[in-house]
Amino acid sequence: MALRLVADFELGKDVLPWLRAERSASEARGVGSGGADVVENDYESLRVLNIERNGNIIYTYKDDKGNVVFGLYDCQTRQNELLYAFEKDLEVFSCSVNSERTLLAASLIQSTKEGKRNELQPGSKCLTLLVEIHPVNNVKVLKAVDSYIWVQVIKNSGHLQRDRIAENFVWAQWDMSEQRLYYIDLKKSKSILKCIQFYADESYNLMFEVPLDISLSNSGFKLVNFGCDYQDQEKLSKHLSLCVFTNHAGSLCVCYSPKCAAWEQITYSVFYIHKGYSKTFTTSLKNVGSHMTKGITFLNLDYYVGVYLPGHFFHLLNVQHPDLICHNLFLTGNNEMIDMLPHSPLQSLSGSLVLDYCSGKLYRAMLSQSSLLQLLQKTRLDCEKMATLHCALSCGHGAQLLEGQIIQWISENVSACHSFDLIQEFIIASSYWSVYSETSNVDKLLPHSSVLTWNTEIPGITLVTEDTALPLMKVHSFKGYWETLNSNLENVKYAKPHFHYNNSVVRREWHNLISEEKTGKRRSTAYVRNILDNAIKVISNLEARNLEPRLTPLLQEEDSHQRLLMGLMVSELRDHFLRHLQGVEKKKIEQMVLDYISKLLDLICHILEASWRKHNLHSWVFHFNSRGSAAEFAVFHIMTRILEATNSLFLPLPPGFHTLHTILGVHCLPLHNLLHCIDSGVLLLTETAVTRLMKDLDNTEKNEKLKFSIIVRLPPLIGQKICRLWDHPMSSNIISRNHVMQLLQNYKKRPRNSMIDKSSFSVEFLPLNYFIEILTDIESTNQALYPFEQHDNVDAKFVEEAALKHTTMLLGL
Incomplete structure (x- = not known):
């Protein structure tokens, strides 16, 4: 269950x-x-x-x-x-x-x-x-x-x-652990919910008043948790159910189920007071009969409210993030898990305590991670996968073990969901919950889901959402829970926009830095060094979190592009937190940022390693003399899915990811597919990957074609380095072309120098002889302007030899 x-x-x-x-x-x-x-x-x-x-x-x-x-x-x-x-x-x-x-x-x-x-x-x-x-x-x-x-x-x-605390109320609830009295006062046919907070010094304050759109005038008097709700249990189904739940994150929910005139369908409402709206759920019932003497039970499960009708349904409503219906889990009576719950009415007490009054059993209620994981593996509906994933991650206890089990399932079912990206959702949700407890306002600053809208209906459930009035706070000094609740209300009251972090600024700045790198006009080295220092902190933090050796060859190379992206995200997310987390010390914010980004990268590593382990690539060695195996292709596929998930959110990848992805692509894909993946940006050519290809592949006709196809797709700066690793006429030709382009880019025709020694040209090929004469003249007269030490003795003679070799190769001589 x-x-x-x-x-x-x-x-x-x-x-x-x-x-x-x-x-x-x-x-x-x-x-x-x-x-x-x-x-x-x-x-x-x-x-x-x-x-x-x-x-x-x-x-x-x-x-x-x-x-x-x-x-x-x-x-x-x-x-x-x-x-x-x-x-x-x-x-x-x-x-x-x-x-x-x-x-x-x-x-x-x-x-x-x-x-x-x-x-x-x-x-x-x-x-x-x-x-x-x-x-x-x-x-x-x-x-x-x-x-x-x-x-x-x-x-x-x-x-x-x-002192007279309250009078003329028709409903009251006592919260023992928090010492709060909630009661409803009828004023002009309106139901006004009030709350009194009692303190250790025996003083008390009326905290708030809020009108509720419910009818209690004819319902009779009812007490909740006064003497554990000792009332005629046979009459429970004939009366309304009403209770108030809170949690430490500043939520305030009023759960309400009116009298039932017919049992063909059940309607209940949840007033998310801290969000400023209510949701009314209606669910159709099947096999109405013997169990209908029982009423609805509402259970406080911290970030969730449980709604239970014995023998018929069990719903888990997300209190912290109730915006989308897909974040709620609706289990029907056909689900075998529901039959494991007691069929007698349950009374939710303070905290997570639940009393089965009939049997005299006191339970501690908690969400079962193992059962949720089983449901995640069995269910076919995307909405249930989404809700179950979030519900399991919110439990908190045994997070590392649970994440490992979810990752194992994802690695085997990466294409199981059609309405959302499973890898993307898991990375965002798990990273969010990993730092959620650090400060109370994290839910306003970090996204908890990659899904922004959900239009697919939930089978058997209809939902109506309505705006509600906000509580009128009666005090002006807040501490603890009340401070957090008031902060939530302030966000709703002043219609503050969502401050959820996104990488749009990072995306723009990263592209600027990469463009500057290509043109050689990068801004101050101090700025770039600071960004790369941020990346070093993230990787150090990541390695400190995971002491076990990694199965995959990740985090073992520089990969300056991913380090730039990582460092920029640190800088931007830190600024985001500093702007909106007032009163939190800078050192704590710095650590929270490092933990969050480290978690993102760690999850990516673990998803890849789960697939690596599943396909038994522990001692994997790349061999170019054979086609890629089915296991290697499976790992290549999941790496591609990881890349898709992170690209749309513009998240950094562990250094070495693109190198491994490219090498697997070379091994597993036909040449035309490989080049298509490179051209479309699915595979990114890193210097490490291409260097390995140039060194490890021999010069068969097939490999020559592959090497040339890759070299011509490299950025000029990397291409010049790589060409020198390939001892081949084609490589010499490319080097010569680059050399000539640099020599002639500012060339102005001058009178020929007739003193050049014609005997130096060994081949009587007049167009080539004339061209080499021009290059030699430029080199001899402008040596100070063209110091090509890095070109490894590339000069006019080298260009001549390369041209002849290339011509010979083209003519088949």
Whole structure:
């Protein structure tokens, strides 16, 4: 199942055996009465009453005399303790105990039998008592109210505040871990959600108000997480479901499912308050029947909200990035994973805790990476692949192992998706999550997906998106969660554009630098040196992250073009963060930038190495005397897909990537296909790759044709170097052409110098003799202007010999 429920506590295993042992011990001492049947009847009323902020669990049951008994299970010591017993037949709705276990607060009413009035207080539905359970029993009445209330034990029991926190509300939810009270107040038929934050010093603030487009006027009164939602479970499906979820990243979601008039389809809404809009989902149901006594359960799963209807569907809604529907995962009742969840209603508590009230089991809910990986491998829908990939990467724990498994799957299914580029999406999403926790505003500055729009429908799901009002914040000083939420609201309020980084500036600057290199007019060396120093930092950071030797020959050459691209991305991304991450120290930003770009490169290396390993190219040696194998062609194919993925985003590649790609292309492709790939930019000729070809290939007719075809496609500066490595008339011809072009580019015709020694020309070929005479004259009179030391004794004599050899070769003599 995509959702994994780990049982932290179970009444039947952690409490009941202890209670039975205590009862047996009491009976052995002559205290207590009743046989086994009476004992079991007592414990039928055993239920969880409250999960305290420290994780301890308070439970209650009624003994054979109808007395209400309170017990506590210590989550640290895993021991039970009886706290107190009321010698009255009362119904308990909430309870709490202080950390010293000296004060017990309980909200309760007397069981109302038919025709019997409440005897606690006329007109009162609930009475709250503060009991000193150690060292002596001292009962104080906190307050009697006309509805159910929740209590928390305060520090100073001698001074009880009489402040009225809220009144006239129809719905309330208590967040134990964060000490927040959410409630809805009806004003002029509008539902106004409010939140009160309580602090350790017993002060509190009303944090915000926000109108919700929901109808609660006729729904009746409901409390969420007050006494763990102790209500008539049979009526759950007849009432609306409403709950509020937050996470540390500043999200605020209100999940709402109205009363169901018919079960053919289910509608529920999620108000993404931190985004300024709501989404209403409608899903059709199949095989409506036995399970429809159950209602919808909403679960807080950090970056996701789980929506669960037992036996029918389980949806995972992306809270952090809800813009595109493809980032949500919709599993239907036909999915075997859903049947693994309990069919009883689940109550989402603070944090990731989930209570199965019927069985008394307390679970810790988390997304199952292994199940998500299985789903990724099995599903055929692109939308589910997209959603599952993001969901798995967001889990965080065991990231390296999970990434390795996803990469292995990608290497085997690189063409599995048609709606998006799988490699591209994985690289962007995984790099994003690798630095996401560094600062709260990263989600506004870095793209989490390569997909900007999604128009394909999700089978069985219809979606309506509507703008909603933003909360009116009631305080002016924010800390922690509230500061992050307010930052999110500010972005929505002032319609700030997306600040997601892209490489457009890097693309433009990189092309400028490459153009300058070709023309020999590059700007100051200090500027270029600074960019290359950035690249050195990235590669050092990358090597520090991965201490194991790499299988592939990457990061082993200079590849100045990729280093320029890498260094430019460091510079631009650093400036981007400095502009928008106020208050974050420069050193931390610098490291975050290095980590992000290192992650990009590392993922590319790992994708290639997974294919390398799969095709058993561990000890791969390039042999030019045979055609490329199927394994080499498969690696060449995935390298081409990696290149396509990075090109559109203009991401750097590990130095050595283009060299390996070109060599594999030479080995695997026919010449015309190879040259087409070079001309179309799929293969980039690096000096390292071409040097190896010139040295390793012999001068058969086929190889001569290949070498010449490659040399003529090289940039002039590299071409001049490479030609000297090939001892062949064709190479000499190219060198001669370059030499002549440089000599004659500023040549002006002058009177001939008749003093030149004609005997130096050994061949009577008048056009050639005349041309060589001109070149010799230029060389002798302008030697200072043409210092061709780098040309390895290239002169008019060399040009003459090359011309004759080339002519002879063309004539077949």
